[in-house]
Amino acid sequence: MQKISALAKQRGFIFQSSEIYGGLSSSYDYGPLGVELKNNIKRRWWKSMVQGRGDIVGLDSAIFTHPKVWEASGHLSSFTDPLVDCKKCKRRFRADHLLEAKGIKPELGTLKELPPEVGGCPECGGQLTAARDFNLMFKTMMGPVEDEATEIFLRPETAQGIYVNFNNVLQSTRRRLPFGIAQIGKSFRNEITPGNFTYRTREFEQMEMQYFVKADEADKWFNQWQGDRMDWYKDLGFNESNLRFREHGKDELAHYAKKAVDVDYKYPWGWGELEGIHNRGDWDLSQHAKHSGEDLQYRDPESGEKSIPWIVETAAGADRLTLVALLDAYSEIEGGRSTTTESNKEAETVLKFHPSIAPIKVAVLPLSKKEELNKFTDTVLDQLRPKWMTMYDESGSIGKRYRRQDEIGTPFCVTVDFDTAKDKAVTVRDRDSMKQERIGISEVENYFAEKLEGI
Template sequence: MEELVSLCKRRGFIFQGSEIYGGLQGFYDYGPLGVELKNNIKAAWWRTNVYERDDMEGLDASIIMHRQVLRHSGHEATFSDPMVDNKKNNKRYRLDHLVKDQKADVIAKVAEAMGQTAENFPAVVAALNANPAQASEALRAAGVRDPFSGEVGEWTEPKPFNMMFKTTIGPVADDESYGYLRPETAQGIFTNFKNVVDSTSRRLPFGIAQIGKAFRNEITPRNFIFRVRELEQMEIEFFCAPGTDEEWHEKWLEARLSWWEAQGVPRSKIEILDVPKEDLAHYSKRTYDLMYDYPTLGHEEIEGIANRSDYDLGSHTKNQSELGLVARVEENLDSIAKLTIPHPETNKPVVPFVIEPSAGVDRAMLAVLSEAFTKETLENGNERIVLKLKPHLAPIKVAVIPLARNKAELVDLARSIKNDLQKLGLGRILLEDSGNIGKAYRRHDEVGTPYCVTVDFDTVGKGEDASLTGTVTIRDRDTLAQERVKISDLSAYLQAKLR
């Protein structure tokens, strides 16, 4: 992980946010290559989930939302994590993180005190969260240490900490004029359900997909871009008739695993966690968490696929009592919309069930980079670092390199090849005229550029072999094989390789 973090900074993928002022914890900036990789991941997700399906619409809703939205969604009351303070040094920790960071014997003692075993950590967390008083006693009895000071802490009883960022809207800051930065993109989909149905005439089953920023005031942001306070999500709310939800839940699990595989994140590295009942979010009937085996972190959630029942639309709709809702929802006297759709069989208005595959873009980046990061020993004994990214995700698709940067003839031809390739719409093509071919190859291995095209003296008829005039060398990132290809065949060659 350390090597990957350093590569990300050195090559311009990811920087600490507000770095020149000492940095801001939990915020990261995506650099020249990071933005390309991120855009490519999002484009791959959109292509699979929107363009390649016939049952999906897209959406881009606003980030700041009416406080009523997040009140009726349940977030004001329940979007919180239990935190504990160490009275000795006033440090604050998320309860489950604190326990997870302890030595194995301490974790085992906490688990035992909560009537669980350390092997089933999700159940330990669920028990801790559900019983604050008992949790406090368990931390004391197990001698839980403060990760900062290393000493046994003096722990307070866990208290809920709401993770939403609140902000003032308009020029006057009073009790009424606040809103929230959305903690998930999902709510924008629910509040637009009626707009999308009315404008597209969709019938069940169908989904709405959205990619966008979400904000969570995490108590302990950490592990690089794994847990941040400003994150990006790729979310689908898939609406289906009650009774068909369990089948759709399974189908989405399968679809999502196969998408990850296509991004270079194999199934064998993902564990499917059937989230224990006690640990389910307030809206969930059942949730599968996809737990990717991150380097040094171990298995952590990369995506949640939740069966949200009719909770969300049921919470945001008017006339709740007439709609036969299955989920337990709070009364809503504020909504002005009835969020129903004709049942596909009976045609009677129904509040659909929702399956929600929700993936984090930042966590996707980390997984994709981790899988791609490779160290190889070459035949000559040298070591090389190479990012074996899938070509569709690579930030730079092709680097066009003139062999000498002070030879105008080579540079001009390289530039014209670059411009022609750029027009193919494959993504970023880079003119790499730094002059040192060895360094250029090393750099492009490290940033995952699948192909380097070199323009040399043979290309312009000034080398030793006249038969090579009008040809360039193509170097393959993974096999290191070099091939001579005619400039006139280059577009077709690369199109076939990179599409």
Template sequence: MDKIVALSKRRGLIFPASEIYGGIANTYDYGHYGVLLKRNVVDAWWDAMLQERDDVVALDSAIIQHPKTWEASGHLAGFTDPLVDCKTCKRRFRADHLDEARADADAHPDVRCGRRPSRLPGETDECELTEPRAFNLMFETSVGPVKDTGSTVFLRPETAQGIFLDFKTVLTFARRRPPFGIAQVGKSFRNEITPGNFIFRTLEFEQMEMEFFVPPEQAADWYAHWKQARMDWYAELGIRPDHLRLRDHDPDELSHYSSGTADVEYLFPMGWSELEGIANRGDFDLTAHAAASGKDLEVVEPDGRRYVPHVIEPAAGVGRSLLAFLADAYDEEAVEGESRTVLKLHPRLSPVKVAVLPLVRKDGQPELAREIHATLKRRMQAEYDEGGSIGKRYRRQDEIGTPWCVTIDHETLQDRTVTVRDRDTLAQERVAIDALPELLSARLAAPWRSPKLLED
């Protein structure tokens, strides 16, 4: 994980927010390449939900919803963690995580005293812990110029509730009937007590969430469908199958409204952890909002049958997905006696698809390279780079995961061919300039498997 964090900062993918002021706990900014990578992850999710299906529609609901939303959903009363403070080091811990760390030394490595030598909180006489108390995870703010009890609102802790509030409206204008889904991507906010592990758990995070509304009798079948579909999505984008698993929740883990929940888990550097949750939420949400609002949220079929749909929810975090793709792609290997660090990302996810590199900055090579770059950029994310030796430029592109480099040299000026270098195999071939756009477009669209599968 330390190597991934260092690479992310060195190459401007992801770095601490507010760093000139010393940072703020577990908030991060995305640089140029990080923005491109994140956008590609989100685009791949939208493609799976919208482009490849005809039973899901899109939505972008508000971050601040009516306060009664969170009463009806149960978040205001029940969305809490048990909090423990250390009076000495001033750190804050979840009481349940502390109990688990005491039982298992490898559990929750971030639950450690802030003083050296670092130990479990409460292990020394100097470490005085408060009694556990309930701590609501929602961020509270106010609407209007004067703060009073009537103006209190919350930043949403999940994107799902906005979908439920808009269900009847979308049902009307989208001309859909169950089974169908409503998908959205957006920011959520949780005042996490024990954030940690880079972007795995942050105070503000982006969710890719879809609520699939089905007739009650079809819920079990659609639950099975979406569990498999979401596993397949990660595998198709290059995650090694032996680093993925689907774990069904035990009965004592289930939320009170859930008849079944499963997590897609990935073998992160810190161990197996949740990537995405797929839940059979039943009719809890629509029923709760109908009761609280007084609005009818039933579906009326043409034959007159009335019912409240059941909901299957696949919910993924953009940051966690991005971190899994980074972890699975990260590699170090020896090339001609030297070590290189490389991100072997699926080309669809790579921030830059092709880098165009003039061998030297003279003899007309930069001018021709600029022309090639302008042509390729119409087809895909391309980058022009002329700074430093060609070897250093190759390494720079390897570290941001660029699958192909196009090098312009003296021979290019004579026969209008260039060298195309493959990131994963390091193979180089001469290609005519005119053939480049179609060649690279075809490679980008071709099926891809992680080269680390062969290494393993």
């Protein structure tokens, strides 16, 4: 993970937030390449979920919502983690994490009263307090007066914004079951123990889809979405040996869930969640109907019967997925990959991103800054920039420039050389195979349109 975080900073993927002031714990900013990578992931998700389908529509709901939304959803009473404190060093820990570290399955009894096997504080050995519930929602005030009447919360998930807009979407789009609503947006959780770079942070961006179905079809659609989501990760080129399903036991299920399966990824520290697929039953719409007094039933246009739809949810994090994209693409080659181009490093780093999410699609590398090549370089750039994110690099030997592009995951490099003036052609280099191909300048746009089709 240290190599990934170092590369992320060095090459402009991810920076520590507020670094000039010493940084803010578990808070990160996305640099020039990181914002492109993250946006490409979000675009690919949206294209798969919304643009490429006829049964899912989009939504962008507000971060601030009426406090009663969180009362109805159960977040005010149930959105908690078990917190323990060290009486000596004052560090705080999640009780369930301490149990898992000792190989003990967290259960209600062991969470409230930690067994002797847990021992003392993992940092200093000091005595730990009994566990208590800690609500993960960030609280703030709306307006100039601070009192209970103005108390609101930063949303801990985007899903509730979808549920409270169920009737609005249903009536404005005239949808029939089954149909879905997708949303990408920021959420906030006051995590007790954030960490592992961008894996767990207090501010994060979610990519959630809520699929509304008939109750007797919920299992069918759950299985369908479970398979579809795994296929999506495989289509991104992620190593299949790093992916698995993990079903939640009954004692793990959230208060709203009938069933939950995670798509797990094998991180450097072990297996962990990448995306969750949940059968939420009719809990959410039923609760909001009860607390708001609104009728959130769906009326079947054929039978006339009314019922509360069940919900199958897919919930992924754009930040976590960006981290996984870096981890899965990272490759280190001892001694370098090429004997024909120079390399002063003992090992060369290559990020083998799927072209659809690579921050830079094509790099244009002129062999010389001389004016005789500039007009050809400009012609190539004029063809590429309107369609694909393109980088221009004229500094250093061509070998070093290839290495730099490999290190940021650029799939293709175009070299404008001294023969270009004669044959009106350029050399295209493939990142993964390192094979080179000569194509005419007039063919550049069509060549990459074929190589990057649909991207």
